Amino acid sequence: MASPFRFSLPLALGLAAIGLGAQAPTHHGIDPANLDTSVKPCQDFYHFANGGWLKSHTLPADKAMLGSFTEVMDRNREILKQILDETSAKRTWPKGSVQQKVGDFFASGMDEKAIEKRGLAPMKPIFATIDGLKYTKELPAVLAKLHNEGIPGGFGFYVGPDDKDSNRNLGAFHQGGLGLPDRDYYLNNDARTKDIRSKYVAHVAKMFELAGDPAGLAEARARVVLDLETKMAKAAWSRVELRDPQKTYNKMSLAKLGQEAPGFDWALYFKDRGVKLGDLNVGQPSYATAFAKLATDTPAIEWRTYLRWHALHDAASVLPKAFGAENFAFYGKVLSGTPEQETRWKRVEGMEDGVLGEALGQLYVKVAFPPESKQRMLQLVANLRSALHDRILALDWMSEATKLQAIHKLDAFTVKIGYPDKWKTYPFDVKRNDYFGNVLRASSYQVHHNLAKLGKPVDRTEWGMTPPTVNAYYNPSMNEIVFPAGILQPPFFDPKADDAVNYGAIGWVIGHEMTHGFDDQGRQFDAQGNLKNWWTPADIKAYQARTDLMVKQFDAYEPLKGQHVNGRLTLGENIADLGGMKIAYAAFMKSLNGKEPAKIDGFTAEQRFFLGAATIWRTLIRDAAASVRLKVDPHSPAQFRVNGPMSDLPEFYQAWGCKPGCPMRRPKAERPAIW
Ligand SMILES: [Zn+2]
Structure with a gap:
């Protein structure tokens, strides 16, 4: 439960403290040109202090927002790009070294030809898992398999410090399973929300079509997704409720969860995830109950449709171009109003920060973090x-x-x-010609690394x-x-x-x-x-x-x-x-x-x-x-x-x-x- 200064989204980027950044600032401290002295400081300080800057800047087509944070990010992305270009150009790094992983991961993401050529083939084993769900009673096993690969659906389960015993790790159930950013998007009926909802259905249908469904079937399946997600949204807690650490602390035995949330075989699910649970925290008990009821009440065919959508959605950025472009058309254009997608290398770099962040980060701090900065900060x-x-x-x-x-x-x-x-460390194979596989191995590793914390003391480093x-x-x-x-x-x-x-x-x-x-x-x-x-x-x-x-x-x-x-x-x-x-x-x-x-x-x-x-x-x-x-x-x-x-x-x-x-x-x- 971190509380970042800015937002909870992982945003890759860093520091040009030793003049590495091409656009390093030339002015130190306050630049009078950034002020708007026609505004009185006691009337509206934000516009007095920033009005000049706001007037002299425009939003680039590939950004939803521009400000001090994004300026610093952009400067650092240039540094990271240089690191990625240099490490990926060399093919002789010792296998398993930080440089080999960092370089080959970037090369695999930039190899769009190979990605196009493979098409949807890498999704086949995942689709096979989903298609194996013939009866609703098989949902726990199928979800466990998907969750173990980091593919989301229905709810989440993570291991972290027990809120009431901070030296001990505890597994925790969290609500989840939605494709839109908040429950409100399913439940509100104002014009803007309704418009977003109908465009969401069109987007889900388009993704199904790209994956091979005929148009009519894709549309029908997209409606199934919206209906099922709407039922989950109705049971989901609001973001205000989620901020209450007492309300979201409900430690119970696995047997108790089974009684509170009947209809979903929790014991089987956890067995298949390979974890032995004495007790767990159920973040939102009423959601667990509603989900378990949905698990039984929803026909297997609908679960398959829903899971197929989430698998496609989750993989959109590592699939051929058409999937990433369609994903951006909804989440970037419709939801954020951004006209253009970021250039390829920035997207690959962002992904790399997410899956190999401390490998890339090691190379980054070597060139961009002077020890004096640490002393001044202390x-x-x-x-x-x-x-x-x-x-x-x-x-x-x-x-x-x-x-x-x-x-x-x-x-x-x-x-x-x-x-x-x-x-x-990132003990999994990073291959130069397998972007999809690299990301899947990384995500599966992250999941297992997290589950392996159960029963171990909390690592405070x-x-x-x-x-x-x-x-x-x-x-x-x-x-x-x-x-x-x-x-x-x-x-x-x-x-x-x-x-x-x-x-x-x-x-x-x-x-x-x-x-x-x-x-x-x-x-x-x-x-x-x-x-x-x-x-x-x-x-x-x-x-x-x-x-x-x-x-x-x-x-x-x-x-x-x-x-x-x-x-x-x-x-x-x-x-x-x-x-x-x-x-x-x-x-x-x-x-x-x-x-x-x-x-x-x-x-x-x-x-x-x-x-x-x-x-x-x-x-x-x-x-x-x-x-x-x-x-x-x-x-x-x-x-x-x-x-x-x-x-x-x-x-x-x-x-x-x-x-x-x-x-x-x-x-x-x-x-x-x-x-
Ligand atoms: Zn904060």
């Missing part, structure tokens, strides 16, 4: 930790007893920077993101904050920029991740990463009174006409944004030691802190993509991640001289003053 983290320590002690609403526990938790934070101490990733996360079970090398570069972190800007940008990112340890989810975990209450009832009440104000504040934001931010879904991130900014500012003030730095370009150091913070969220995004994010993303849209927390902070009003009544100065009674 210092910044120490300063932020000390600032949060001070803030906790100064809180007027928290009891001494809870404060002691909070400090204890803060002191216990583990910090990971750059890349793992121990690299993951593992990372949840790859080194080139432009992101960061807090992991409550390990009580750790993690910053991949990929995010440690301009405009997030620039050793050549003034401190104010760095504290506003990367300082805010660090503070954000630290605050996740105390957000509405994170606060429910203790210093050892166990889901265990350490708050007094009065403190919980005081905390929730403040977070309720924050829910109200964000519920009111309306980025698209008629579509509001979901204050409950985004609560954890909004708490982290506000707390992170408050702590980063306090740490910056402490670092000044009473001295006032000279103005730069007419801005005080305090003002430049906020300009640095706003810079990281400058974003152009297509309306369609923004609409999907409002439903699925626990992060608020960019402009509210800037104006939301800033309008809550007295430090901001002071720096910019905002008077009562200014939009960027919320009335005191409405401010969620948590930290």
Whole structure:
């Protein structure tokens, strides 16, 4: 359960800290050209700080969004491309070496001729497994076989730390099985959703046609898929419910699951997956019950259709061009509004980050991560930790007893920077002429590697993101904050920029991740990463009174006409944004030691802190993509991640001289003053 600063999607990319990137920034700190001084900072700080940049940029045809994150990603992709070109050009690497795997994987993905020539042949064994499902009672065995190869359907099962015993691994059942991004797309009946739904059916039909079905049959089968997925969607929990760690903690024996969710032979399913289960966590018991009932009530022919769709969908990017193009036509064009698909090498590189991430990452950090960056980051983290320590002690609403526990938790934070101490190995064959097979072997390995954790202690050295990733996360079970090398570069972190800007940008990112340890989810975990209450009832009440104000504040934001931010879904991130900014500012003030730095370009150091913070969220995004994010993303849209927390902070009003009544100065009674 990681809580990334930005989004949960794995995004490959990294760092040009030693000037490797072709488009490395020439300006350090705040570039006045990026401002729009016709907007008043106390009216709308996001547009004041970023208006110049927003006007001088346009969305490229192959992007759903453009901003600081994607700029850094693009710079790093060029570095990764160079690594991939060089390693794949040489065919004499020792077999099984990191370079051989990295190079041959890339070569196999770029060999479009070979992929076209093979056509659908690599899918045959998978289709044979699915076609072997003659009676509904065979569903557990067929699903187990597919799940063991990493092919999704119906629900998921993963091994991870037991929320209430964080040193022990526990298997967990999760709801799943949908082809659209959220249950809402099946259940809502507004015009946009209905349009997406009908285009989804057309897309599923097109995929069946590409796989050889006659048009009429393909269309009928697509309707079967929608009907079955709609039944799953009705039983699925909402994203707000999924954020509740107590509700989603339901440890039970396998026998108990059988009683609670009759109709699906769970014991057989787990036996076929090759795992011995004493107990497991059933994340969404009512979904398990509904799924098991569906398993019996749905004819085998419908299950075959549904599974065939998910197998095709899952494999679309490694099949011949027509499948990937059709996949993009729906998920890229219709859902995100993006006109053009990314170029081939970027897609292969993204796949490689997903399946061989730490092999590629090893080569990446060698050229792109200077050790000095780690030292600077460790210092910044120490300063932020000390600032949060001070803030906790100064809180007027928290009891001494809870404060002691909070400090204890803060002191216990583990910090990971750059890349793992121990690299993951990838003990499977990577062949130069077999893209499909490479990805299938990788995905099957990932599944088995995960299942093999059962019964073993939790490995605390593992990372949840790859080194080139432009992101960061807090992991409550390990009580750790993690910053991949990929995010440690301009405009997030620039050793050549003034401190104010760095504290506003990367300082805010660090503070954000630290605050996740105390957000509405994170606060429910203790210093050892166990889901265990350490708050007094009065403190919980005081905390929730403040977070309720924050829910109200964000519920009111309306980025698209008629579509509001979901204050409950985004609560954890909004708490982290506000707390992170408050702590980063306090740490910056402490670092000044009473001295006032000279103005730069007419801005005080305090003002430049906020300009640095706003810079990281400058974003152009297509309306369609923004609409999907409002439903699925626990992060608020960019402009509210800037104006939301800033309008809550007295430090901001002071720096910019905002008077009562200014939009960027919320009335005191409405401010969620948590930290
Ligand atoms: Zn976050």
